[in-house]
Amino acid sequence: MFIATNPTTGEEIHRYPLDDAETLEARLQEAAAGFIRWRKTSFEERAALLKRVAQLMRDDQERLARLMTLEMGKPIVEARGEVQKAAWCAEHYAEQxxxxxxxxELASDAKHSYVQYLPLGTVLGILPWNAPFWLAFRFCAPAIMAGNSCLMKHDPHVPACAEAIAELFTQAGAPWLLQNLRLDKEQTATVIQDDRVRAVSLTGSSGAGSQVAALAARQIKPSVLELGGSDPSLVLADADLDKAAEVLALSRIINAGQSCIAAKRIIVEESVYQPFVERLQARLADLKMGDPAEESTQVGPIARDDLRQALHRQVSNSIQQGARCLLGGELPTGPGYFxxxxxxxxxxxxxxVSCEETFGPIAVVMSASSAAQALAMANDTPYGLAASIWSADVASAEAMARDIEAGQVSINGIVKTDPRLPSGGIKGSGYGRELGPQGILEFVNVQQVWIGPAQAG
Incomplete structure (x- = not known):
């Protein structure tokens, strides 16, 4: 049973049953049969479908946004932005x-030789709760544009969001193109092993990624994994401290800090450490926490109480280990998971709070004696998702980016995902890329075509 709880009140709001064997089989058959039809469509037809889905999202923005606010506590202003970003992703792949x-075209001894990119089949997407619409479209839009069909196993805590995403494709006239599966862990493993599923995409924890990757590999199926992160942000001595504090405060508290690419370890050169901390503290202190349905709320609740309790243990243990708490750090009383x-x-x-991933509105500031030490501290993590560098010397920052062990580096700006640019990690943060031109190439058959006769020379 998928049970959704409103994190603002702690009260159950609805529940959905798991798919039974008959329902699951029907959806697998529909996805496989749909792929046979879809792979023969033109790019123009695929683009038209994605644009219809995008327009449906834009037309129904308010209802879709409020589903996120209700089920996982995303502030309503952010939720509207997520709907728009998901629509943008669909439109981007439709256009590009x-x-x-x-x-x-590749030269060889052939009369004519080239590579073409063909769809693989049905792709399974396994998704988390923290960005229900954006992460779904980050997975499905490029796969669909490439000619694949999709099955979506969404997080059990956002079942209404998942149903709404699948319904968009029904409204667009292609219900078989992306279907929502309500599965437990054992059922999900069965689907991964099914011959009709040709590839797997997972966004989630490193533990979940390891299990899915192993299962997919045993079936000799490609997978893309976007896993956790402990993302460093390096504030160097010549940085614009006001701008760095402004952007890093935002990066840390978007979605109440429940983001893989949030600024989780802010590493500051000691010569500017104190003035930076003062600026960051002032910005964080001004933020309004409250009911995510209210327009003025900037920080909503944590999605689940178990996540909130784990976060508080990380904070409390770090304070006992010697960290200084300048704001917050106390578990609130009252309803909800704030x-x-x-x-x-x-x-x-x-x-x-440094050696583990923190998933909440927790800003962690560390001191480094030099830029070189800051770089070493940044790489001292099992993760490698994203990072940022703040410096007036852009050329030096670009050189430093080559030495940062992460799949994405922003210089003097917020770390974010963008349909136009590839996103993904290394080390414990996963492998493969989503978005950009690289993302659409993950789930295709890169087929070489050689046309004779062979040419001399």
Whole structure:
């Protein structure tokens, strides 16, 4: 049973039954049969479908946004933005997919030789709760534009969001193109192993990624994994401290800090450490926490109470280990799963909030004696998702980016995902890429075509 709880009140709001064996089999058959039809469609037909879906999202923005606010506590202003971003992703691949998948001419001994990009089949997407619409379209839009069909196993805590995403494709006239599956862990493993599923995409924890990757590999199926992160942000001595504090405060508290690419370890050169902390504290202190349905709310609740309790243990243990708490750090009383915006300073690499991923509005500030030490601290993590560098010397920052062990680096700007640019991690943060031209190439058959006769020379 998928049970959704409103994190603002702690009360159950609805529940959905798991798919039975008959329902699951019917959806697998529909996806496989749909792929046979869809793979023969033109890029123009695929683009038209994605644009219809995008327009449906834009037309129904308010209802869709409020589903997120209700089920996982995303502030309503952010939720509306997520709906728009998901629509943008669909439109981007509708407009750029044909170009990304254009055949590539390659010289050889053939009269004519080239590479073409063909769809694989049905792709299974396994998704988390923290960005229900955006992560669904980040997975499905490029796969669909490439000619694949999709099955979506969404998080059990956002069942109404998942149903609404699938319904968009029904309204657009292609209910078989993306179907929602309500599955438990064992059922999900069965689907991964089914011959009709040709590839798997997972966004989630490193533990879940390891299990899915192993299962897919045993079936010799490609997978893309976007996993956790402990993303460093390096504030160097020549940085614009006001701008860095403004952007990093935002990066840390978007979605109440429940984001893989949030700024989780802010590493500051010691010569500007104190003035930066003062600026960051002032910005964090001004943020309004409250009911995510209210327009003025900037920080909503944590999605689940178990996540809130785990977050508080990380904060409490780090304070016991010597971190200094300048804001927050206390578990609130009252209904809902709220956690205050918290600022921890004097954090060292051995402390829990540094060596573990923190999923909440917890700003962690560390001191480095030099840019070189800041870089070493940034790489001292099992993760490698994203990072940012703040410096007036852009050329030096670009050189430093080459030495940062992460799949994405922003210089003097917020780390974000963008349909036009590839996103993904290394090390414990996963492998493969989503978005951009690289993302659409993950789930295609890169087929070489050689046309004779062979040419001399």
């Amino acid at each position: 997919g044909a170009g990304y998948l254009a055949p590539l 956690y205050p915006v918290t600022l921890l300073t004097q954090v060292t690499p051995a402390m829990q």
